[in-house]
Amino acid sequence: MEELLDAQHPEGGRPTPEPLDDARGEGAEDPKSHRSVPRSAAFRRFIAQGWGPRPAEDTAPSAAAPFAARRRAALSALFPGEVLVVPAGPLVRRSNDTDYRFRPHSAFAHLTGLGTDREADAVLVLHPRTPADGGDDAEGVDAAGGGHEAVLYLRPQGSRDSEEFYADARYGELWVGPRPGLAAQEAVTGVPCRDAAALADELGAWVAAPGTRGLRVVADADPAVTALVAPLRTAAAEEVAAADDELVTALSELRLVKDEWEVGELRRAVAATARGFEEVVRALPRAVGHPRGERVVEAAFDGTARVEGNGVGYETISAAGDHACTLHWIRNDGPVRAGDLLLLDAGVEADSLYTADVTRTLPVDGRFSEPQRRVYRAVLDAADAAFAVARPGVRFREVHEAAMRVIAERLAQWGVLPVDAAASLEPGGQYHRRWMAHGTSHHLGLDVHDCAQARREMYLDAELRPGMVFTIEPGLYVKAEDELAPPELRGIGVRIEDDVLVTEDGVENLSAALPREPDAVEAWMASLRG
Structure with missing residues (x-):
């Protein structure tokens, strides 16, 4: 075992220590390394001496x-x-x-x-x-x-x-x-x-x-x-x-249904995530004045994640303006402008490695415009439709289908689909997926996309069971160059994502502490800005 480990981690792949040659200048040098490491018997005897006991180790049994x-x-x-x-x-x-x-x-x-x-x-x-x-x-x-x-x-x-x-x-x-x-x-x-x-x-x-x-x-x-x-x-x-x-x-x-301890860790991660979102709202005025305002937002959340937990559970998506229409925008190097929306998809990973995964779409200056509110309301209605059907015995894919019905109907009302909503929802249609290419839900736990190696019949086609934890995250993404969309909606990307626990008779929104209704979002942001 040691030989295999040493072969995998060769000396040349290790950081270079400071020179430690002993008083006589002795110490073997590795001709293939920049390191200067003393190996004389005298030095090895010397450095091994004069150490007290190591600090007492924590031996308390883990709650896990x-x-x-x-x-x-x-x-x-x-x-x-x-x-x-x-x-x-x-x-x-x-x-x-x-x-x-x-x-x-x-x-x-x-x-x-x-x-x-x-x-x-x-x-x-x-x-x-x-x-x-x-x-x-x-x-x-x-x-x-x-x-x-x-x-x-x-x-x-x-x-x-x-x-x-x-x-x-x-x-x-x-x-x-x-x-x-x-x-x-x-x-x-x-x-x-x-x-x-x-x-x-x-x-x-x-x-x-x-x-x-x-x-x-x-x-x-x-x-x-x-x-x-x-x-x-x-x-x-x-x-x-x-x-x-x-x-x-x-x-x-084995991870599809969480036990009591796992649910507690997920609650801990979600609570820390909510505090990270609060720090982002406080940082928005500073982000607006910075040429890389998205990174000001990212730093505010990621700093909270590192202090509150082990760090982030995945790369934070801090996407302002049209960047919100790129589903996995993690470069986070753009400006944050007043009047735009900020899509923040982020999660704190607890020390146990269980992670939250929450998205809120926030008006940078604290108020939604009418077109922004129109798109936001469509997404929120889709999320609420998914919540309404989620309960034990419902198949996982039915949650997605409920959200998609709302998305297709709203896009049809806006006149952007080449067919009506019912035809778009048919397997041979799916035109509405141009504006929402991703799924509505995924399992959550030790990995942000947990249980990803599970069989289809145990995941997408399986019935929901108490103890399952997953996301509900519909979205609408209208890119700035999308000539099929109404001009006033172009450049608007909205996603609302919550972490959901299946209970005996329904579901619990673990991330409900973060507002979802547009009026509540505006009031919450105003309260944090003072």
Whole structure:
């Protein structure tokens, strides 16, 4: 395991430390690196000395731990007798010798409860367990002896007498701080933790054990781990790929219905997002006077997200004027002008990695013009129509269909469709989609587009169930150069997006604290500007 990790993260790909040559000028130099790292025995003895104990580690059990255990049990029941490998993933290089901030793979976070920027290179393994192994308490164990034991493989804390401690800018304690100890992580997660160096041997033993039916891995999470397990599998490449795809699909579908803890984290993310929108309204006067006003808006929201949570759950869309008609406008380098609309699509990601996804379209100077209000009202009516049908037992796609009926009818009233609304709504028509090319809803959770690997019958064609969380986000986008649209509507883009929890008898709008009605939006903006 260590050799594979080292091959993936070569020395030349690490940031350059300051020169640390000892008093005699000793220290080996790497001819392929600009680094100057002392390696003399004297220096290594010296730097290892004089350190007090590390600060006490947090060993309080995570509030997510019991919920993560239930998720692992549900996964175990789907793949009896098989070894399941779910890596957190490696650090990812941004450019040259700098890395992106680490984010674990969503499946790993879901099954361990670990969020924020922990734990690069970690691997969760579920291996088959039977009552004969003491398996009555195994996750997913049943009367027939099924079930799995979970083991979490991590890099242990580095030794202060190692070169890594002072010279490795990716993993060294002087550079990035101490790693949690294995015992501490075991206490936090409730999962037995072992040194990652043991992974290869233990995987081999489990795969070779009598009764083991095979091995599956989340293949795209960590190339080093995927390479590690390759020799342990004897099936044809197509069968291996199909087995791994089935695991990824199952992991995605496990997240379709959120548990109590997940809903709490989503509430936390949405509440922080509402505070971010408030900061944007306060920043609008400054944005109007700046040549890159969209970035003033982006900075106001993203700064709140970083303070209130882990950061943003996706790249913020700060789109003023005609930029609002570009669905995923993330350059955010344009001006914000009085009289225009600002479309802000943004979400705070909590430390647990659960993210909100909310859009409001705001009049920059605090008041909608008549054409802006006309488009805004059409979109709001479409959103309300979607809310009206959303409840347990309704198919996911019916939410979209309800919104589309309103969009088509309003466009027909404006005279922009070549047919009537009913004809446009037919599969062979869809002319109204020129002005709303995206879907009305997507699942929300650890990923902004959560559960994306779920099968169609479990997602688009599935019935809504209590605990599902998704968005309702219709829009209308009339580009400035759109010659089919009335002149007064050109350059107007509107989207209204809310985060929705399915309850036992309907839905709850988690983002209802942010106003939606145009008069309420204007009053809210005025109250924040003082």
